[in-house]
Amino acid sequence: MIVTEAVFASHRVALIANGHAQDTPRLVEINWLQAGGSWHSSKSIAKLKKHHGLCDKDFSFIAKNSLSKTKPAQALLIDTITQLTAYFSGARQTFDLPLDMSLGTEFQQRVWQALQGIDYGEAISYAELAKRVGSPKGFRAVANANSKNPF
The missing domain is CATH 3.30.160 (Double Stranded RNA Binding Domain)
Known part of the structure; x- marks a missing residue:
């Protein structure tokens, strides 16, 4: 590393x-x-x-x-x-970096992938993010996955 x-x-x-x-x-x-x-x-x-x-x-x-x-x-x-x-500096709103998400569980990786789909300036709830990852009642699990996000 x-x-x-x-x-x-x-x-x-x-x-x-x-x-x-x-x-x-x-x-x-x-x-x-x-x-x-x-x-x-x-x-x-x-x-x-x-x-x-x-x-x-x-x-x-x-x-x-x-x-x-x-x-x-x-x-x-x-x-x-x-x-x-x-x-x-305000000159960039998106990133194009290759990320290694292998440290997370399958669910955490799905959440971290979904986070990349949130547009610059957009705010969504954990409940909305849970829906986006196919776990509509999993907002607490989504919040926990966010807390483990290495990026």
Whole structure:
């Protein structure tokens, strides 16, 4: 896993992408860090280690300014930073980043996919989102899935 940190609107963010040479690079997590926190305190590190069978040495931190466009996972992190910067400056309303949602359950993945279908500026309820994922009475489960969203 390749990890970097960036600052958007005075908030530090940890960005994690899979970095295996045989895999298509995908964004694994975007995690807003609490004041004084670092990527080590990311809410998903332990889950990522367990899910992918990783250990500490499988995570490589690369400073944002040291990322290389020639390495696919690092290029993805550069693209992520570029898109987030444009979003926070008001110049972008959608994202086109490949996401790895494998950390979630099948239901969580359906909810996370449905979240991508919410247009910029649109607000919907958990009940509406539950309908969109085919579970009209599952608004509490949808809310729980949202709380586990790595993006």
